[in-house]
Amino acid sequence: MIPENLARIQDEIMQSAQRAGRAPSDIQLVAVSKRFPIKEIITAFEAGQQLFGENYVQEVQSKSPFMPPEARFHFIGHLQTNKAKIAAELCYMIETVDRIKLGKVLNKHLSKSGKKLRVLMQVNIGDDPGKSGVHLEKAEELLEQMLELDFLEVCGLMTMPPLELDPELSRPHFRKLRQLLEVLTSKGLFKNQLKPELSMGMSNDFKIAIEEGATIVRVGTAIFGNRPSA
C-alpha cells in the first residue's frame, strides 16, 4: 500500500505543478510519519522516500537510530525549548520556529558545534487560537530577529491553516502565506535564499497548496493511512 500511495501522491504533485505552470522538481514531499512504527517508515524509504516529518522529539529520537543515513527528518510539531538541543542534532530542518526565545536557544546549542541548521518560520496565517505560529502582523519583526542568529539558516515560511472539510477553503490562507513571502522577499529579508521555501498543504489540500506556490508539502494520512491514536 505505502509504495502505491507514494507513487500516486508523486503523480498528483506532478499534475498539480503542471497545472500551475511550475516545475515538479520545485516541490518536495515530506512524508509525515508521526505515530507510525519504524517498519512502515522503512517501507516508505525503500520505495524511494527520504524526507520524513515528525512532531514529537521523542519519536525522532527513537526512530532515527534505525533509519539509513540518507533519511532526513523535518520537525513539524510545536518545539519546546528544553527539547531544542536534541531536535537540532537529529533533524535536517525545523519548520516550526515561531518565537525568538526558541530561535535563541537553538542558536546557542548550534554555536557549540558550529553547525548551521535550516529552519522555517511558522506563521499562524488563519489566526487560529488552537495553532502555533507567529501572527501575521508580527512576522516581519520575528524574521528580522531570527536573521541575526548566526547559526540559523532561515529558509522560508511554514503554515498550518485551520482544518477545513472543503480544501478550497484553505486556498485563501495559502495565498496569504505566499503573499507574505513575497513581501518579505521584496524587503530583502530572504536575500540569501535562492528560492525561499513555502511549506504548506497536507493530505486533503496539498494540490491546492501547490497551485498557490508550496515548495514543501507535508502528507501523512494519504501515504500511511489513518494514524494510530496517540
Ligand SMILES: *Cc1c(COP(=O)(O)O)cnc(C)c1O
Ligand atoms: C500531522 C501533520 C501533517 C500531516 O497531516 P495529514 O492530514 O495526515 O496529511 C502535516 N503537517 C503537520 C504540521 C502535521 O502535524
